[in-house]
Amino acid sequence: MPRVTRQHTVAHHLVQGGLTNLKLTEEAQKKDRPGLYREDGFSVRSYLTPDGTLLTVVGAYGPARVMTRAEIRNRLQQPYIRYTVTDDAPGLADHEQLVRWATGEELQARKRAAAARQAPLVAQLRHRHSEQDAEDAGQSALF
Numbered sequence: 662m663p664r665v666t667r668q669h670t671v672a673h674h675l676v677q678g679g680l681t682n683l684k685l686t687e688e689a690q691k692k693d694r695p696g697l698y699r700e701d702g703f704s705v706r707s708y709l710t711p712d713g714t715l716l717t718v719v720g721a722y723g724p725a726r727v728m729t730r731a732e733i734r735n736r737l738q739q740p741y742i743r744y745t746v747t748d749d750a751p752g753l754a755d756h757e758q759l760v761r762w763a764t765g766e767e768l769q770a771r772k773r774a775a776a777a778r779q780a781p782l783v784a785q786l787r788h789r790h791s792e793q794d795a796e797d798a799g800q801s802a803l804f
Contacts, residue, residue, distance in 0.1 A: 666715075716760060
């Protein structure tokens, strides 16, 4: 059973990430016309799962709502924020995403994936550093 996610906490993380909170009412969110808004941003609402857990749904609005969805996912799935963003819950529109706390397994998988993506760069930096150390050691013998 997932832990409760609170709307104001999710909104706070997104605002801290540079996104605009449109603070739409439930009625405005249910009209399902995300492209009509002039400004790119998001709005949050509550979602009750079948097992009774209260989670948060984040909707992306504005002309670039697809990019806003990607920014929402990227921001909330950072290691220090620890949420998981999905779009497979029943009753969600195509511009909405469900936010829940990440499990330990998900966090470990993200950490391994990040390490695998960074491995070539880390190896290159270590190689340059060892070359620089060898070069410095050779020059110090001359003095």
